[in-house]
Amino acid sequence: MRTETKLKLATNVGKARYKESLSHGARIESVIPGGVDSPFRAFNEVGGQAVFFSRAKGSRLFDLDNNTYIDYLGAWGPAILGHCPxxxxxxxxxxxxxxxxxxxxxxxxxxxxxxxxxxxxxxxxxxxxxxxxxxxxxxxxxxxxxxxxxxxxxxxxxxxxxxxxxxxxxxxxxxxxxxxxxxxxxxxxxxxxxxxxxxxxxxxxxxxxxxxxxxxxxxxxxxxxxxxxxxxxxxxxxxxxxxxxxxxxxxxxxxxxxxxxxxxxxxxxxxxxxxxxxxxxxxxxxxxxxxxxxxxxxxxxxxxxxxxxxxxxxxxxxxxxxxxxADPSVYERLEARSAQLFSGLAETVERLALPIQLQRAGSMFAIMFSAKPVRNFQDSLSVDHEAFSLFFHHLLDNGVYLPPSGIDAACMSAAHTEQDVEQSVKVMTEGLKLALAM
Ligand SMILES: Cc1ncc(COP(=O)(O)O)c(C=O)c1O
CATH class of the missing domain: 3.40.640.10 (Type I PLP-dependent aspartate aminotransferase-like (Major domain))
Incomplete structure (x- = not known):
């Protein structure tokens, strides 16, 4: 099946799980350009309709349909301690x-x-x-x-x-x-x-x-x-x-x-x-x-x-x-959870020699669909956005939220637990295999 067709089937459009988000999405586009107050939030790069969130606590986001997500957007950075400490x-x-x-x-x-x-x-x-x-x-x-x-x-x-x-x-x-x-x-x-x-x-x-x-x-x-x-x-x-x-x-x-x-x-x-x-x-x-x-x-x-x-x-x-x-254990926790996530993913990426780059600095990270490391803007042009989109929507459907972009930084928070990360590694590993059609 061609990737665009797969992507059409994979996005959240038409899925009952996102009923409320989808109906609000249809309304918001008539009053706010693109349905967003900042273009990063739109799903243009990954296809589908942006999800409406209603609340957030610790490592979790909750949407209008009461779906729960382990959150790695971190509101694009601010939620370093998790949501609502x-x-x-x-x-x-x-x-x-x-x-x-x-x-x-x-x-x-x-x-x-x-x-x-x-x-x-x-x-x-x-x-x-x-x-x-x-x-x-x-x-x-x-x-x-x-x-x-x-x-x-x-x-x-x-x-x-x-x-x-x-x-x-x-x-x-x-x-x-x-x-x-x-x-x-x-x-x-x-x-x-x-x-x-x-x-x-x-x-x-x-x-x-x-x-x-x-x-x-x-x-x-x-x-x-x-x-x-x-x-x-x-x-x-x-x-x-x-x-x-x-x-x-x-x-x-x-x-x-x-x-x-x-x-x-x-x-x-x-x-x-x-x-x-x-x-x-x-x-x-x-x-x-x-x-x-x-x-x-x-x-x-x-x-x-x-x-x-x-x-x-x-x-x-x-x-x-x-x-x-100021408590050093916060940074130790951020590092430990980020390392846990990456070593969990690296195991599969290395064993199956997947064309995936796992890049991180502390609690900022990116999972990039590229065969070679990204060191500058030219390198980033080789990222496969269609494969990332399939990955993104698999994660969304299974309760893990990443930035809706194949190249923007995701963020770990100090509220993420070992169990959160373990669950995320499982979902992400399935997502990598699915997106690369293995
Ligand atoms: C490195 C960097 N500088 C500046 C900005 C702009 O910040 P703001 O979105 O709060 O205006 C951002 C936002 O993503 C950023 O990542």
Whole structure:
């Protein structure tokens, strides 16, 4: 049977198990474009209709039809402790009762700033905003203001959110509606390829003021940095007087309390955070060298603002999350469960020599339908999305939820149990064999 036909039969469309989700799906498309508030959530890449979830607790998601899923989406990163940890929910409820927004300074943002600075030594000063995109957009403006240079280098296949500078020449998530000026100001190098970065610096001497990079690329599989890559970027930025921005929106507080920078030993000038830092509340943050951060208005001349920046409920969720993450056993559990999942899958992948790449960095992982390892954007083009779609829908039907994409990072949480992972390995192993028609 041809794969497209198989896929048609495999998706959730028409299945009684998804009755409520399907009927709401038909309604939502008439009022929200594509039926989603963020395109990552749509099932366009895997076929079928996005599932509507009604609640989440620990490692589990529950849908409108009362189906239960062991969750590896983790809300695209924030749910590092699992969904609704009691201490985080309580802290948010208490803050909400005291006032959800003041529009003036308050003690929770002070405490939160002190905690992030303690956890991550490269941060001397920090500003809180409301999303990862806002953090990235603000950090880039600040870096341009500080360096006095407009051009920026980013890396093919890295995702930094949806502001103009980082979508301008993005190889896999591009957009209409971006002014030509933004396009010409953003240059693309290849991830894990220092020569491509140096060539750009040489071609534009004195024009490049910013380099932005994900320390582990999370949107083209999970691609860890080659050992010399991040230290090499640090050296090039120093040599050419450019600001190095590490986008730790996914990796921050996920790979370690001190972020990927503590794992890979690089000291950026500025760091962007989001996702796991807020305990599930909408958050972004950017911080770094005092000398750079003090260029922000009202101290300096670079503008950034926000009605909801440093929101008290978000700060309360973040403080409670960091307090829980300060217990080293949390990271040990994340590592143990992630290793358990991968060794369970590797057994079958190796024994049957399946064309599958299992790539992970700590609790971020990707199961990629590719015969060769994915080390950069070009490699990620060889991923077999149809086979992934069959795999995805087999998992969905059997109560395991992955990102609906063959290359975006999945996330383990500290709430996943050994039994959750054992069950997932069983379902995933069947799914691999089925998708590869064995
Ligand atoms: C590395 C990275 N940077 C930035 C962003 C944007 O964050 P947000 O979706 O909160 O705007 C994301 C989101 O997936 C991300 O993965």
């Amino acid at each position: 009691d201490a985080v929910v309580k802290a948010c409820q208490e803050a909400l009762a005291l006032g959800p927004v003041f529009g003036s300074p308050h003690t929770l943002e002070l405490r939160m700033a002190e905690q992030v600075i303690k956890a991550c030594p490269s941060i001397e000063k920090i500003r809180f905003v409301s999303s990862g995109t806002e953090a990235v957009m603000s950090a880039i403006r600040l870096a341009r203001g500080y360096s006095g240079k407009e051009k920026m280098i980013m890396f093919e296949g890295c995702y930094h959110g949806h502001c103009d500078p980082v979508l301008a020449s993005n190889a896999h998530k591009s957009s209409s509606g971006i002014p030509e000026g933004s396009r010409t100001a953003t240059l693309q190098a290849r991830f894990n390829d220092l020569e491509s970065v140096e060539a750009l610096f040489q071609a534009h001497p004195d024009e490049i003021g910013v380099v932005i990079v994900e320390p582990v690329a999370g949107s083209m599989g999970v691609v860890p940095p080659a050992p010399d890559f991040l230290p090499g970027l640090r050296q090039l930025c120093d040599r050419y007087n450019a600001v190095l921005i590490l986008d730790e929106v996914i990796t921050g507080f996920r790979l370690a309390l001190g972020g990927a920078q503590s794992v890979y030993g690089v000291i950026p000038d500025l760091t962007c955070f989001g996702k796991a830092l807020g305990g599930g509340m909408p958050i972004g943050a950017y911080g770094g060298k005092k000398e750079i951060m003090e260029r922000l208005i009202p101290d300096g001349d670079v503008y950034q603002a926000g009605t909801f920046s440093g929101n008290p409920v978000t700060m309360a969720g973040g403080i409670a999350t960091i307090e829980l993450l």
